[in-house]
Structures are given as C-alpha cells and as structure tokens.
Amino acid sequence: MQPINLAQIQPRPGTQAFFRWRQIADDAVLITNYEGNFLILTGEEFASYARGDIAPDSELHARLSEHNFLRASYDVQAATERVKARRYFVHGGPLLHVMVVTLRCNETCVYCHASRANMDAVETDMSVETARKAVDLALSSTNGFVTIEFQGGEPLVNFPVVKEIIEYATKRNQEVGKRLEFTMVSNFALLDEDKLQYLLANKVQLCTSIDGPEQLHNAQRKLPQSHNAFQAAARWIKRVNEAYEEIGLDPTLYHVEALLTTTKATLDQWKEVVDTYVSLGCKTIFLRPIDPFGFAERARLRLEYPRSAYLEFYRNAVDYMIELNKQGVEILERYAAIFLTKILRGEDPNFLDNRSPAGAGIGQLAYSYDGKVYTCDEGRMLAAMGDDVSLLGDVDTPYRKIVGHETVRAMTIATNLDQQPDCVSCAYQPYCGTNAAYNYKSQGSVFGRMRDNNVCAVHKGIQDYLFEKLAENDPQVMEIFQRWTTIRPREHFVQEPPVGIES
Known part of the structure; x- marks a missing residue:
C-alpha cells in the first residue's frame, strides 16, 4: 500500500470542515469528522478534497456536504446533536x-x-x-x-x-x-x-x-x-x-x-x-x-x-x-459489533472500556x-x-465522595480522547476508547502512550479490518454488518421500578 503524498497537495484554507484521515487500501482513504461521520474516498477524490478544488456542482461535493465535511455548508446543530447522542452517558453516573x-x-x-x-x-x-x-x-x-x-x-x-x-x-x-x-x-x-x-x-x-x-x-x-x-x-x-x-x-x-x-x-x-x-x-x-x-x-x-x-x-x-453468516449461521464478533454500532449507526453501545471517556x-x-x-x-x-x-x-464512604474522588476525575480526563496527544489526529477517534487501569499497569501512566500501546494497536487493527470491508462494499457483508449492529435489549432480565416510583 503506497501512502498518499500530502507534500504534493496544496490545501486551500477555509474550504474543508475539520477532518481526520487514514489510508485503508491502495486507492481508498477514510475521512472522519469530529461528530463521527465518515466517507471513503478514492486517492484522487481525497487529493481534490484536501486541495479544496472540488467543483460545486459535482457528485463529490454533494456527498461531502451531505456528511458535513465542507465548511460552507457545515451544519453545527446536526453535529451537536450527533455528539450529544454519542456522549449520552457522560452525566449518567455508574450503571x-x-x-x-x-x-x-x-x-x-x-x-x-x-x-x-x-x-x-x-x-x-x-x-x-x-x-x-x-x-x-x-x-x-x-x-x-x-x-x-x-x-x-x-x-x-x-x-x-x-x-x-x-x-x-x-x-x-x-x-x-x-x-x-x-x-x-x-x-x-x-x-x-x-x-x-x-x-x-x-x-x-x-x-x-x-x-x-x-x-x-x-x-x-x-x-x-x-x-x-x-x-x-x-x-x-x-x-x-x-x-x-x-x-x-x-x-x-x-x-x-x-x-x-x-x-x-x-x-x-x-x-x-x-x-x-x-x-x-x-x-x-x-x-x-x-x-x-x-x-x-x-x-x-x-x-x-x-x-x-x-x-x-x-x-x-x-x-x-x-x-x-453467509451460509445462515448466526454468529457475531463482539468487538466488531461495538465498533460497527458506532461507525454505522452513530450510537455508542456503552461498552465501558471502549468509550471516551x-x-x-x-x-x-x-x-x-x-x-x-x-x-x-x-x-x-x-x-x-x-x-x-x-x-x-x-462501602461506608458516602456515594458523592466516591464518584467525586480525585482518581475518578484523573481517569476521566485521561480517557477523554479529545485531548489524548496521539488520538486527536486519528481518524478512528470518534469510535474508540482507552482503559486507564490498563495504561497504568502496562505503561506507568493512566494516560498511556498510544503509539506503543497494545490496546490502541488492537483497536486500530480491528477498525482497519472493518473499514477495509466497508470499502469493498460487498452487499452480503454489509447486510451482515448491519445485522451485527442491531441492538435488541434483553428486557426479560430488567426489573422495572414499581409503578409511580422513579429514581
């Protein structure tokens, strides 16, 4: 796989909205934005986007605009709602x-x-x-x-x-x-x-x-x-x-x-x-x-x-x-389902070790x-x-003192990928997460060092694989991936609160 030579591209300031990118195949470049929208472009399309010379009446321009990748048409409200949907858990408290x-x-x-x-x-x-x-x-x-x-x-x-x-x-x-x-x-x-x-x-x-x-x-x-x-x-x-x-x-x-x-x-x-x-x-x-x-x-x-x-x-x-699955056997891989739910549905399944924070x-x-x-x-x-x-x-410590502990604050800051040095520029940032305890054990810091972090290597490698499949766009595989992201709550296991009593 030959990397795109960005040195040959002269960006035009102000044309593109914020984006991150990663080459996932010889002629396929993934771009993602802050709120987690993505597009897979050819090398030529990516070069045009980075240079800012896309014709306003082109199909590529329409596709980029639809997914909120152009500054002039950037929908701030839609982006805000999408980020809120992804981070719904932040103020919920321990579940x-x-x-x-x-x-x-x-x-x-x-x-x-x-x-x-x-x-x-x-x-x-x-x-x-x-x-x-x-x-x-x-x-x-x-x-x-x-x-x-x-x-x-x-x-x-x-x-x-x-x-x-x-x-x-x-x-x-x-x-x-x-x-x-x-x-x-x-x-x-x-x-x-x-x-x-x-x-x-x-x-x-x-x-x-x-x-x-x-x-x-x-x-x-x-x-x-x-x-x-x-x-x-x-x-x-x-x-x-x-x-x-x-x-x-x-x-x-x-x-x-x-x-x-x-x-x-x-x-x-x-x-x-x-x-x-x-x-x-x-x-x-x-x-x-x-x-x-x-x-x-x-x-x-x-x-x-x-x-x-x-x-x-x-x-x-x-x-x-x-x-x-193509033969009718129902079996899914959990890592793939977690990532695909974030990628394809814009929803976070709240797997606690792979979210931000x-x-x-x-x-x-x-x-x-x-x-x-x-x-x-x-x-x-x-x-x-x-x-x-x-x-x-x-267990005798008051709840507010437990959740307000300085260690909780430190780990929340450390696992917020919006400020992780290597994560801020990673195309997979909207879909990823890190584990502070793992980082501390393996690298001596709750922040870790993502470029030589085993969890990061696994997350990147899995998402490389998934986006390669998405770029291939095999209809059968796409149908399987959509099925893997279907969330069917097991309501039988949930005991509802008594009528008239809500927490």
Missing part, C-alpha cells in the same frame, strides 16, 4: 456495579486476572453486612439503570451472599425505583438445578468462559481431581439455553454469553474456536486479547504474543464468521469482598497485585 462476592475459586486458570484464592480461604468471602452496604451504595447511583454483576473468584462458591444481594437489592429497589438488572460471570462447574431455578426466577443473566475447543479450554482452565472444565461448562450452557426456551424466551435473543481469553496457544486455532462456539449454540464471540493483570503477569512468557499476531488471528476468525468511576464501580470500592474491575485487580491506585474508599 455497572461489579460485586466480588469471594476470591475463592474451584478452577485454576493459567491467566487468572482476579488473583483467585484457594477453596479453603473463607476469609475472602464477602459478608452479608458488606453485601448490604454495597447494594445501598450501588442504588445511590444517579443512573436510573443499575446492573449488579456477580464476579469472583467463582461467585457460586458464596451463593448465600449472592442470594442476599439479589433479595436485598430487589426489596430496596421498591423504595429507590431503579431499572435493576443482575448478571453473573461463572464457570458453571458448581451450578446445580436448584441454583439454576433460583437464578432464573430472579432474572439473573448468566455468562461463562469458553476458551475454545475442549483440549485448549481444559489446558487453560483446570478443575481439580481431573474433572473436565469444558464439559461442565458445555453441559450447563445447553441446560440454561433449554431453560430459557422452557419459560418461553426467544432463543435467538436469550442464550448464554461466553467469553474467550486469547492466549498464545489460541492464535492458530481460530477456526476451531469459532466452530466450538457455534456447536455450543453461542451467538456471540468476544475475541479478547489477554490482559496484564493477576496471574497473567506471572505467566507472561507462556501466554503473551505480539499484537500483530493477534490481529492476524482476529482477521482469520472474523473472515470465517462472515462466511458462516471510559467508564472508570463514572460508568462502573467495583466492590471487593472486603468492602473496598474501586474505579473498575481492573482497578480491583491492580489492588490484588499490591497497588491501590484505583481505590476510592469503602
């Missing part, structure tokens, strides 16, 4: 409240981000008193929608406190009046029919981890006494999906979501990973790179890889998923088993590694 009910876990994962504790470490269980105070703090959020997410360790290890949180939060919400949702991230190995029926009755959305085919999954996520972690998860994925159908839920919408952690061993198994998810009835794969938290740091040499290798894995996997403190809070409160789950992981940089207080 995600991660509750770590225990550090104990029955699985030993080679990359464990949560710094698990052994099954006999009962001192790492959250108490009922702490749980109730955590719920009170969560329901103090200014956000009208509150999601309580159970994590660990393995949350089913401390199921009595999970039940206490569900029942206490549901009762308290009769007075508070939030839209309330519960989710659980579990390996399912401790699930049984009684627990499942309780979780179904209380509308708890279930998520698990599948690292790919059985051999790979079992090598990375180990159960004691030679139990098969993959088969345990697979059996309960099938049972939970059956249970959803039994209560009349649409199986295309209501099904177990599964998460993948991509290690070095995953990279050449992209086809097997996708086939495994499809065989389990999963409709979504989240091809997440490994994070540098918890045990993953200790096993870095065995697990880590260049992000260029990850991006090759990503392209292969998503190409294959697109081909499966990010969700630390203003979109989520994490409650450790001991009552300490952190900006985010990654911040809690940093604390488990000996660094309390993300600590905001504890």
Whole structure:
C-alpha cells in the first residue's frame, strides 16, 4: 500500500470542515469528522478534497456536504446533536456495579486476572453486612439503570451472599425505583438445578468462559481431581439455553454469553474456536486479547504474543464468521459489533472500556469482598497485585465522595480522547476508547502512550479490518454488518421500578 503524498497537495484554507484521515487500501482513504461521520474516498477524490478544488456542482461535493465535511455548508446543530447522542452517558453516573462476592475459586486458570484464592480461604468471602452496604451504595447511583454483576473468584462458591444481594437489592429497589438488572460471570462447574431455578426466577443473566475447543479450554482452565472444565461448562450452557426456551424466551435473543481469553496457544486455532462456539449454540464471540493483570503477569512468557499476531488471528476468525453468516449461521464478533454500532449507526453501545471517556468511576464501580470500592474491575485487580491506585474508599464512604474522588476525575480526563496527544489526529477517534487501569499497569501512566500501546494497536487493527470491508462494499457483508449492529435489549432480565416510583 503506497501512502498518499500530502507534500504534493496544496490545501486551500477555509474550504474543508475539520477532518481526520487514514489510508485503508491502495486507492481508498477514510475521512472522519469530529461528530463521527465518515466517507471513503478514492486517492484522487481525497487529493481534490484536501486541495479544496472540488467543483460545486459535482457528485463529490454533494456527498461531502451531505456528511458535513465542507465548511460552507457545515451544519453545527446536526453535529451537536450527533455528539450529544454519542456522549449520552457522560452525566449518567455508574450503571455497572461489579460485586466480588469471594476470591475463592474451584478452577485454576493459567491467566487468572482476579488473583483467585484457594477453596479453603473463607476469609475472602464477602459478608452479608458488606453485601448490604454495597447494594445501598450501588442504588445511590444517579443512573436510573443499575446492573449488579456477580464476579469472583467463582461467585457460586458464596451463593448465600449472592442470594442476599439479589433479595436485598430487589426489596430496596421498591423504595429507590431503579431499572435493576443482575448478571453473573461463572464457570458453571458448581451450578446445580436448584441454583439454576433460583437464578432464573430472579432474572439473573448468566455468562461463562469458553476458551475454545475442549483440549485448549481444559489446558487453560483446570478443575481439580481431573474433572473436565469444558464439559461442565458445555453441559450447563445447553441446560440454561433449554431453560430459557422452557419459560418461553426467544432463543435467538436469550442464550448464554461466553467469553474467550486469547492466549498464545489460541492464535492458530481460530477456526476451531469459532466452530466450538457455534456447536455450543453461542451467538456471540468476544475475541479478547489477554490482559496484564493477576496471574497473567506471572505467566507472561507462556501466554503473551505480539499484537500483530493477534490481529492476524482476529482477521482469520472474523473472515470465517462472515462466511458462516453467509451460509445462515448466526454468529457475531463482539468487538466488531461495538465498533460497527458506532461507525454505522452513530450510537455508542456503552461498552465501558471502549468509550471516551471510559467508564472508570463514572460508568462502573467495583466492590471487593472486603468492602473496598474501586474505579473498575481492573482497578480491583491492580489492588490484588499490591497497588491501590484505583481505590476510592469503602462501602461506608458516602456515594458523592466516591464518584467525586480525585482518581475518578484523573481517569476521566485521561480517557477523554479529545485531548489524548496521539488520538486527536486519528481518524478512528470518534469510535474508540482507552482503559486507564490498563495504561497504568502496562505503561506507568493512566494516560498511556498510544503509539506503543497494545490496546490502541488492537483497536486500530480491528477498525482497519472493518473499514477495509466497508470499502469493498460487498452487499452480503454489509447486510451482515448491519445485522451485527442491531441492538435488541434483553428486557426479560430488567426489573422495572414499581409503578409511580422513579429514581
């Protein structure tokens, strides 16, 4: 790919509205503007635009004007509304409240981000008193929608406190009046029919981890006494999906979501990973790179890889998923869906690690088993590694003091891409985001350095891939991408506030 030689272009000041650009193919240049509109131009069209010599009666002029790329016809009100729509979450307050009910876990994962504790470490269980105070703090959020997410360790290890949180939060919400949702991230190995029926009755959305085919999954996520972690998860994925159908839920919408952690061993198994998810009835794969938290740091040499290798894995996997969709198999990749929703719809799906500013403190809070409160789950992981940089207080700290903490302000500033040195000129800035805790862990600063930042490399690489596909404009692929951006809320899991009570 030969880069456009801007030295040969003489811009005409005042013709173009603000824009950023990136070459995405030999004869395709992406331009984006502040509010996130985009166009893909040929090299000749881009040169004309940059020089400002576009004929007023040309098709190109009309296209640029329609998408707000010309100064003379720039629609300030339309741009304002589009930016407001993209940043709707800024003043909402924390909606995600991660509750770590225990550090104990029955699985030993080679990359464990949560710094698990052994099954006999009962001192790492959250108490009922702490749980109730955590719920009170969560329901103090200014956000009208509150999601309580159970994590660990393995949350089913401390199921009595999970039940206490569900029942206490549901009762308290009769007075508070939030839209309330519960989710659980579990390996399912401790699930049984009684627990499942309780979780179904209380509308708890279930998520698990599948690292790919059985051999790979079992090598990375180990159960004691030679139990098969993959088969345990697979059996309960099938049972939970059956249970959803039994209560009349649409199986295309209501099904177990599964998460993948991509290690070095995953990279050449992209086809097997996708086939495994499809065989389990999963409709979504989240091809997440490994994070540098918890045990993953200790096993870095065995697990880590260049992000260029990850991006090759990503392209292969998503190409294959697109081909499966063409054959009628419903499967999407979560990163692609997040970015495409921003690119094609001008909407932000509010994935907290990939928005500007990010969700630390203003979109989520994490409650450790001991009552300490952190900006985010990654911040809690940093604390488990000996660094309390993300600590905001504890469950006895007033809500306003938690969200008004100087660390929340610092992380909000650091993840606002409008002032990130490398992001301000990046064509992907309207669709991107960064993670302050990751930046701090990997680069020593909540701001990070984007030009040698692994998260930035992944985000750019994925968006390069997506815009290459958009430039090709294959009708089948475009239809698949549009389908991936269709947001269908799972309203069954949302508990509405009592009639007449609103937060």
